[in-house]
Amino acid sequence: MIDLRLLREDPDQYRASQAARGEDPGLVDELVAADEARRAAGAQFDTLRNEQKVLGKQVARAAGEEKAALLARARELADAVKAADTARGEAAARADELVLALSNLVHPDSPRGGEDDFRVLAEHGTIRDFAAEGVTVRDHLELGEALGAIDVERGAKVSGSRFYFLTGVGALLELALVNLAMAQATANGLMPIIPPALVKPSAMEGTGFLGQAAENVYRLEADDLYLVGTAEVPLAAYHGDEILPAESLPRRYAGYSPCFRREAGTYGKDTRGIFRVHWFDKVEMFIFAAPEDAEAEHARLLAYEQQMLDALELPYRVIDVATGDLGSSATRKFDCEAWIPSQGRYRELTSTSNCTTFQSRRLRIRQRDADGSVRPLATLNGTLVAVPRTIIAILENHQQPDGSVRVPAALVPYLGREVLEPLG
RNA sequence: GGCGGGGUCGCCUAGUGGCCUAGGGCAGCGGUCUUGAAAACCGCCGUGGGGCAACCCACCGUGGGUUCAAAUCCCACCCCCGCCGCCA
Numbered sequence: 001m002i003d004l005r006l007l008r009e010d011p012d013q014y015r016a017s018q019a020a021r022g023e024d025p026g027l028v029d030e031l032v033a034a035d036e037a038r039r040a041a042g043a044q045f046d047t048l049r050n051e052q053k054v055l056g057k058q059v060a061r062a063a064g065e066e067k068a069a070l071l072a073r074a075r076e077l078a079d080a081v082k083a084a085d086t087a088r089g090e091a092a093a094r095a096d097e098l099v100l101a102l103s104n105l106v107h108p109d110s111p112r113g114g115e116d117d118f119r120v121l122a123e124h125g126t127i128r129d130f131a132a133e134g135v136t137v138r139d140h141l142e143l144g145e146a147l148g149a150i151d152v153e154r155g156a157k158v159s160g161s162r163f164y165f166l167t168g169v170g171a172l173l174e175l176a177l178v179n180l181a182m183a184q185a186t187a188n189g190l191m192p193i194i195p196p197a198l199v200k201p202s203a204m205e206g207t208g209f210l211g212q213a214a215e216n217v218y219r220l221e222a223d224d225l226y227l228v229g230t231a232e233v234p235l236a237a238y239h240g241d242e243i244l245p246a247e248s249l250p251r252r253y254a255g256y257s258p259c260f261r262r263e264a265g266t267y268g269k270d271t272r273g274i275f276r277v278h279w280f281d282k283v284e285m286f287i288f289a290a291p292e293d294a295e296a297e298h299a300r301l302l303a304y305e306q307q308m309l310d311a312l313e314l315p316y317r318v319i320d321v322a323t324g325d326l327g328s329s330a331t332r333k334f335d336c337e338a339w340i341p342s343q344g345r346y347r348e349l350t351s352t353s354n355c356t357t358f359q360s361r362r363l364r365i366r367q368r369d370a371d372g373s374v375r376p377l378a379t380l381n382g383t384l385v386a387v388p389r390t391i392i393a394i395l396e397n398h399q400q401p402d403g404s405v406r407v408p409a410a411l412v413p414y415l416g417r418e419v420l421e422p423l424g
Numbered sequence: 425g426g427c428g429g430g431g432u433c434g435c436c437u438a439g440u441g442g443c444c445u446a447g448g449g450c451a452g453c454g455g456u457c458u459u460g461a462a463a464a465c466c467g468c469c470g471u472g473g474g475g476c477a478a479c480c481c482a483c484c485g486u487g488g489g490u491u492c493a494a495a496u497c498c499c500a501c502c503c504c505c506g507c508c509g510c511c512a
Binding site for chain 2: 038039042043045046047049050052053055056057059060061070071072073074075076077078243364366372374
């Protein structure tokens, strides 16, 4: 939810922001009008209600004919109050609807434009020259099947397309990655959390996933619960309706959870293997911080993501995502894209967003400053490890001529082996 | 799932239709006193909205309803605690 005060002061920057996202700037004007209408309806109600209270006390004290007369007036007033209350409710609902529909302000440094207008910030690691090595590049599915690590056929048989089984070293690989990630997170001072993967509608709404992303969310009709698409949802909602002492900030968490995504509208896209799936496990970092610290915390999350990719010895680049591709909550987003040899291009592995106060307003999470005052705080999230895509990157980048896969040194203690060998 | 108890401004608690403008205690903050501390005493002490301000309005788990008037009465739901049943 955007800052209404800021919008009243300067609607132009919201119009510009909407335009930069490729969204409707006209929403801003509708909201300004609805906000004014709400204020007027509220004032009208307040006046009548006050009158009613005063009259009520007179009724309580009066008797006989005087009381009868006052009661007659009170009855009329009650109708007026009821009508004003209804009007106020309708005006508020309209304004609330619009304020929730507006996306966060975009960061001034975010590149303007759509999905392809990102800015490359850095490239790390070395892309192997497989041809020079005399290695025929196998893709992750071919490698994974040979290793007995990935089974998408049975995934489809049991659950449908875009489902998979991790088997043998594949299963161990997930556990090793998660353990490495959690160890790194803990060493960096983040609190490990295993959150619920089913949440109430309020948690989903609060994190902005029931807006433009609603199509990708699984809903359990019978219980009115949602399957989360990321641990960001329960982690953000963790402090919902709370007021956190400023001195307890920043609070940094790392949550390990399954993630469920309907992937509506992606038919025919990334259909091979486990790149785009309906369910996967992920370790997500989440930070509650003072708004003035948000950018520094964002840089911190990006650094943690890079630390992980460096540890896995993956070649990757960091991009500054363009305004049209930010989602509704983020003011700025950095993606780390790993090189995928079989595709000959970089693909998103991790992503970190600065949501400023957008989520905390919706979830009513605030900080109490030293002077006792209360204000919204900033929330930030970042992927530490998304299991299937990380497995893809490891298998493909560390494959060897005989179809075996070298295990990056940082992962060896968690996996208990240095090489993954194809089954006979 | 069944039965019972409960949800009040950080915590505890009073309040069963109208001086409730939600009272009291604890904790916290400021002050008086003190060499210092404690005690005592005095003051402040929820969130949101509106207003330059005095002040006004909303919120007593949530949503409806009854009434001139609801923390209080009625209905539904949610959550917590206990016991029973069922399942892990």
